[in-house]
Amino acid sequence: MESAIPKHLQTARSRHRRVGDDYSPPYPSFVARHKPKVANVVMAYFGLQYRGDPPAAAGALLAAIAARLADANGPSHWDRAHHVDQAGYSNVVSVAYWDDVAKFDAWFAPAREAWTGQRSDGVGRYIEVLRPSVARYETLFSSPDRAEGVAVIADGMSGEIQEHAYWGGMRDRIPLSQTSEMVASGKPSLVREGQRLHVIAHDNLCLIRSGQDWSDTEASERRMYLEDVEPVLREGMDFLRDQGTSIGCYANRYMQVLGSDGAPIEKSYGQSWWHGISALERWAESHPTHVRIFGAAMKYLSTLGPAAKLRLYHEVTVAAADEQFFEYADCHPRTGMLAAVETVAA
Amino acid sequence: MESAIPKHLQTARSRHRRVGDDYSPPYPSFVARHKPKVANVVMAYFGLQYRGDPPAAAGALLAAIAARLADANGPSHWDRAHHVDQAGYSNVVSVAYWDDVAKFDAWFAPAREAWTGQRSDGVGRYIEVLRPSVARYETLFSSPDRAEGVAVIADGMSGEIQEHAYWGGMRDRIPLSQTSEMVASGKPSLVREGQRLHVIAHDNLCLIRSGQDWSDTEASERRMYLEDVEPVLREGMDFLRDQGTSIGCYANRYMQVLGSDGAPIEKSYGQSWWHGISALERWAESHPTHVRIFGAAMKYLSTLGPAAKLRLYHEVTVAAADEQFFEYADCHPRTGMLAAVETVAA
Numbered sequence: 297m298e299s300a301i302p303k304h305l306q307t308a309r310s311r312h313r314r315v316g317d318d319y320s321p322p323y324p325s326f327v328a329r330h331k332p333k334v335a336n337v338v339m340a341y342f343g344l345q346y347r348g349d350p351p352a353a354a355g356a357l358l359a360a361i362a363a364r365l366a367d368a369n370g371p372s373h374w375d376r377a378h379h380v381d382q383a384g385y386s387n388v389v390s391v392a393y394w395d396d397v398a399k400f401d402a403w404f405a406p407a408r409e410a411w412t413g414q415r416s417d418g419v420g421r422y423i424e425v426l427r428p429s430v431a432r433y434e435t436l437f438s439s440p441d442r443a444e445g446v447a448v449i450a451d452g453m454s455g456e457i458q459e460h461a462y463w464g465g466m467r468d469r470i471p472l473s474q475t476s477e478m479v480a481s482g483k484p485s486l487v488r489e490g491q492r493l494h495v496i497a498h499d500n501l502c503l504i505r506s507g508q509d510w511s512d513t514e515a516s517e518r519r520m521y522l523e524d525v526e527p528v529l530r531e532g533m534d535f536l537r538d539q540g541t542s543i544g545c546y547a548n549r550y551m552q553v554l555g556s557d558g559a560p561i562e563k564s565y566g567q568s569w570w571h572g573i574s575a576l577e578r579w580a581e582s583h584p585t586h587v588r589i590f591g592a593a594m595k596y597l598s599t600l601g602p603a604a605k606l607r608l609y610h611e612v613t614v615a616a617a618d619e620q621f622f623e624y625a626d627c628h629p630r631t632g633m634l635a636a637v638e639t640v641a642a
Numbered sequence: 643m644e645s646a647i648p649k650h651l652q653t654a655r656s657r658h659r660r661v662g663d664d665y666s667p668p669y670p671s672f673v674a675r676h677k678p679k680v681a682n683v684v685m686a687y688f689g690l691q692y693r694g695d696p697p698a699a700a701g702a703l704l705a706a707i708a709a710r711l712a713d714a715n716g717p718s719h720w721d722r723a724h725h726v727d728q729a730g731y732s733n734v735v736s737v738a739y740w741d742d743v744a745k746f747d748a749w750f751a752p753a754r755e756a757w758t759g760q761r762s763d764g765v766g767r768y769i770e771v772l773r774p775s776v777a778r779y780e781t782l783f784s785s786p787d788r789a790e791g792v793a794v795i796a797d798g799m800s801g802e803i804q805e806h807a808y809w810g811g812m813r814d815r816i817p818l819s820q821t822s823e824m825v826a827s828g829k830p831s832l833v834r835e836g837q838r839l840h841v842i843a844h845d846n847l848c849l850i851r852s853g854q855d856w857s858d859t860e861a862s863e864r865r866m867y868l869e870d871v872e873p874v875l876r877e878g879m880d881f882l883r884d885q886g887t888s889i890g891c892y893a894n895r896y897m898q899v900l901g902s903d904g905a906p907i908e909k910s911y912g913q914s915w916w917h918g919i920s921a922l923e924r925w926a927e928s929h930p931t932h933v934r935i936f937g938a939a940m941k942y943l944s945t946l947g948p949a950a951k952l953r954l955y956h957e958v959t960v961a962a963a964d965e966q967f968f969e970y971a972d973c974h975p976r977t978g979m980l981a982a983v984e985t986v987a988a
Contacts, residue, residue: 311658314660314810322928459927462809462923464810464928477658578808584669587933589942594933
């Protein structure tokens, strides 16, 4: 058993973990490990938004960004997913990961200009980027043999880690929690730059991407996921999407992952922006839908352990103010972090 | 809103609370407040055990202890409850509370001698006592207007407190948690003294008494408690009684409270001995039965708040080694803390 916090990021603590040194989790979990030389990663969400059938411009934009993502300075990994938002718009989001900020910076300017720099009738575009220090995020995987999201660009997976399967494990896995409460402060504000809208958020804004992969499940396990787990998960996702702002969730997207041919595959993830990690903790612990999900997962993984074919993972980031970038063009006013600012004239 | 930790017990912290200063619980809860001069309380459990119908000796013993409990140096409050244990024995437990250790000490020696000093054919007797410093325990009440247990001897109830309705609130309400991890260390051992068996436990042993009072509920609320909540609660209690030792619960009793005439009233409580508060925390957070209970209570109290007629309370103590006393006479070998020592020849 090892700590979720890699050795090179372990520091003298001013804040304690929630569990004692003798804590032993009831089932195994794993985290992504980067090479120690990796200082920051980049998580970039390129969203495209339209109502009804995809306009012709949408296909062209998606093809163009896919081509750019394949550039030499492009990401080490990217994926694409779809959801219908609370305003009834379709959103296709391409999520890309770098572990070299210089490469991202070299790549980004023309990609940004192509994505949000021109008008595109009937198609909204947005860019949401975090470039967190590796001390500011954590991952968690129920199985070590299939990476997702930022973990795909890591050096590999850890062995079994200690800090999981209890409330507070998420915080305890983030290296910065050794010395910081990671308190969120401030309110998001809006800045216009031509037709682009920027949201300037605040220190310790929190992002979670939390996914499930049922592609390997069979028979009873598949039925269990689709009939017992997924509807409860969806209920929780809908709550966050529609009523999240009341509890500090600025925006939530329950994404259906798309394969390389653009068709849905048997993976999904929830992606949400939070005022801070405390708000995310409180929701996770107290909202009936998430408590049910957690309870079901605990029971399930305690029984099946690594034999489970359903794969669960997440990545959670607490970003410094200068590690964030939010840009929206031709989007409806409840899109992503636009929903976090009080009045928006789109 | 006030802290659960009374002002006179607030100290410079070396350990942080789990929630930030801006945390706001979703429903009100309250704690018992003693006068600042109270340094320790005494919680004394006098148990009587028999199989089948009560022997004549049982009635005589219960009457005698009741008379002693009414003495001048007797407790400020006591109550009585019944349960059938995992070996099929009936147990009647009289629980008494003092806030003056000197009075308890003056009272205890003859009471002890009368209870466990002589053989009593067919009737087991036991005494389990904690005398914790006020820094070593906490209480929690869903309503401020009906005290139970140790709270009956307190000066009164607090206003609405901050540290509740999140996992970790129990620990955060114990004043000692400001400076101590309260790690349990050591293993219980057995010492014989004639026909009496003593269990010598260890530092930071944990006791919880957690009760419910449905006497004021009506119609749908009563049905909700009896049909939805109580069976789940019972399932959790049965798990702790039968399989608790595997997770650090030495003993659990799900008690039916008795009125002054010896008949059951509409109150019950679970009382359990734990290796330490961490083991109790882990069970509470991860065992499906308790997670369901917590989730149901959260939802219920968030909706009804102080209008709820179902009353919930608990008291949790983390006792120092020298604040404990366990004595058993003529009891079966799985009685109370006897179950915590490895081999017992009764």
